[in-house]
Structures are given as structure tokens and as C-alpha cells.
Amino acid sequence: xxxxxxxxxxxxxxxxxxxxxxxxxxxxxxxxxxxxxxxxxxxxxxxxxxxxxxxxxxxxxxxxxxxxxxxxxxxxxxxx
Numbered sequence: 001x002x003x004x005x006x007x008x009x010x011x012x013x014x015x016x017x018x019x020x021x022x023x024x025x026x027x028x029x030x031x032x033x034x035x036x037x038x039x040x041x042x043x044x045x046x047x048x049x050x051x052x053x054x055x056x057x058x059x060x061x062x063x064x065x066x067x068x069x070x071x072x073x074x075x076x077x078x079x080x
Contacts, residue, residue: 001051003062006043010070013039022069035070044077051078 010033019034026032048056056078063075 001047001055001059003059003066006047006059006063006074007066007068007071009043010035010040010068010074013043026069028069031066031068033068033070037073040070040073040077044074047074047078 013035015034015036017034018036019032022034023032047059051059060075060078063071063078066072
């Protein structure tokens with residue numbers, strides 16, 4: 001799985017209006033997509049099953065480097 005594929009999968013679960021609330025809560029200047037945690041859990045569960053450990057580590061690194069809040073959550077969940 002590529003970074004672009006992972007980001008596209010995350011973006012399919014954007015909930016309108018959620019990103020603004022998350023950004024206001026965290027008060028950290030980064031991109032917030034507005035994807036709920038259960039959707040991230042479901043995606044990363046599937047990715048963990050489909051990817052080898054080395055592929056998971058590479059994807060987690062790429063997701064983390066984006067500085068997108070939900071991508072960073074997904075990166076952490078990929079490594080658990």
C-alpha cells in the first residue's frame with residue numbers, strides 16, 4: 001500500500017464539520033481531516049492484516065511524515 005492509497009482511504013471517511021472541532025480542541029497547527037477514531041481503527045486493522053511488518057513500518061513512517069493528525073493516529077495504530 002502506498003501513502004497516497006492510505007490517505008485516500010482515510011479521506012473516504014471524512015465527517016463534515018469534525019475537523020474544525022478537533023483542530024479547536026488540539027490547538028496544534030497541522031492538518032485535520034475529520035475522520036472518526038472507529039474508522040481509523042477499522043482501516044488500520046485491515047492494513048495490519050494485509051501488510052508485512054516491514055511494509056507496516058514503511059507506511060507508518062510515511063503517514064507520520066505528513067503531519068496530518070489522522071494519518072499520525074493511523075501510523076501509531078499500524079505499529080501496535
